[in-house]
Amino acid sequence: MDALPDIYQSKESIGYKNELELEYFQETFYDVWENCVIESYSSLYHSIHKPFVLNVIFGLLASFGLPEILFHWLTALCGGYMLVTTMQSTTGLIVIFSTFILAYVPLFCMKYVQSGIHSGENYSNQQTTNSCSGISATLILYGLIAMSVLFEYVLLDKEISLEIRGVMMVFSMKFISLVADLPAPNLPSFPEYFGYVFCSGNILFGPWISFEQYMLQVNFPTQKNLNWIFGVSKALSKSLIFLSISNCWASFFIGDNRNSLLTGYKEAISVRTGHYFICYVSEAFMLAAGWKDVSHHFEQDYWTFSVTNFMKIEFPTSLAAVVVNWNKPMHEFLKKYIYRKWLPTGKFQAVLLTFVISSLFHGFEIKVSTVLISLGVFSYLQILVREHISQAFNICVKIHTCKSCQHKIKRDSIICKLALIVFSFFTILHLIFLGVLMDQSTDEVGIYQKWYNLYFFSLWIMLLNLLVVK
Structure with missing residues (x-):
């Protein structure tokens, strides 16, 4: 059938819809691999193979000083x-x-x-x-x-x-x-x-x-060796895995679901894995050209350029940990040149201005700015709540582990671990709530509808946090 029928209740329309549903439910792992994963890899190859090879050649030439x-x-x-x-x-x-x-x-x-x-x-x-x-x-x-x-x-x-x-x-x-x-x-x-x-x-x-x-x-100049090849290959492999998850596997394994939370998680995980893909491609390019983590520059066997840490984002201890590990170089830049400059005006003002300026760097696109500014406010409130609970119950649940813990209930206690799991669960919910805005469908339905579908749960959680702090 060349085009959608004009009358959606016609027999032709119903037949077309049933045909699509049948094709959807008959989709197999092999179909996704053949029609989505391979296509994505092919498109990626045509996009980046020349720049990548050019970086490899440059990296090898730079080795000679x-x-x-x-x-x-x-x-x-x-x-x-x-x-x-x-x-x-x-x-x-x-x-x-x-x-x-x-x-x-x-x-x-x-x-x-x-x-x-x-x-x-x-x-x-x-x-x-x-x-x-x-x-x-x-x-x-x-x-x-x-x-x-x-x-x-x-x-x-x-x-x-x-x-x-x-x-x-x-x-x-x-x-x-x-x-x-x-x-x-x-x-x-x-x-x-x-x-x-x-x-x-x-x-x-x-x-x-x-x-x-x-x-x-x-x-x-760094000297290239087998560890260099392994480091570049590892970064490229990770990028390919996350590309396939973002484009193909997230939709295949979760699919269309009437459960708004699962649908939100699918959209958010697609956005996050798309981000990991870009981060690991950038790491592969930097390694290929010869750059690596500055603290390990003179170690010949070390070949990593830390851009992101997906484990600390997918299994977060706090929103602050997500902010730090989302894009490490950018976090370092914002902390050094924006946050510290505004810190004398107050911690909250410095945090808020940092995220506002970050959103301006991103072109001040409405949905991106909403995510970034919300992330700044949410993470700050989360820090305050955990500090408040830590002091009220003498329990070690602050964002960062105490260097010399004096709390009555230590970090390794069962009660503390359960509390940390609850905070991690809330953080995952926040990532879903904010992540859905980055899905392409937001441009069609709007921010309000996206959050309405999730019952505004993050806003209610943050309101509760604000009441606890006050």
Whole structure:
């Protein structure tokens, strides 16, 4: 049948519906593997095999200790080539390249104008330089946020803004950290800057790395071995597993169900596993290009670049643990450059502003912003409630384990373990409640309907938490 019938109650319509239902119930494991998993893997291969091979070649060449300027230009050229061959929108490419190039102009001005201030080499001049760097970082932060929102809602079509959003977000994080970390006279040269922002390892999928971590590979290139091959292969294998769960297996094993909680869990797990897929692809790209966890950079047998920890998200002890392990590099960035800056205004204000700024980095899309801001408020309330219960009942149920526990009821007691299980269960419910908003169907039915289907249970739980705290 070529098209849906116009009259939904016709015999043709009923027959069509029954045919679809019959096909659905006859779907087998092999059908899903053949028609969904293999198709997903094939599409992925055509999308990433060239950038991946390019990173492998670059990583091997870097092992020989390339001259610094050659390293910078080579990784920049590789990153630029990946963008050109991957991005479908010419307008998007123009926006990315023009932004990356023009952004060096303020760096150039800061580097050479403030070098005169720094040349005095006295305490007063040093204080002035640090103050100017802080002001510059703040101005750049809000300027980049404004640019993200303008791209999302004013200057670009939605399809183009969605395509370039990830690339621009990682660039913004790099640029802000660059200005905040380095005194103006020590800002990178032209080749260093382009090598950093166009870095082939994270130009497409992230994650964010600091300029210091980027330069560590330049000055002390990692030596590739069998453990490197194993590390890259492990990251790719994990990404393939989570891709298949997100696209295929979640719907196959859970299916359409009248139980709203199960339906919500299916939608939320599809979103989360899709996120894990991206994270492990980004890890594979970074490892292939030669970068790994900075704390293990000089260990030849260690080949991991920690981006996410799915176990601590799927089996969470708290929402705070989910926030930390969802995207570790981004959490590090937000904590260092946003949260700590606003902490003097108060802990809640700092948490809320951090999640608001994170949502602005994501283009201030309504459903994404709702999830992020709700996550910030929920996690903060959860921390307060657990601290309150810990003090009231002298039980060790705080978010973080006590270093030298003085509670009467210890962490390893049965009562404490049962309490922690209850908190974990509530956290899983919150992940379902927030995760359903990221499903594509939210664009059609709206946020209110999604939460109505789940009886607003997370909001009721948080209201109870608020009453306990007060």
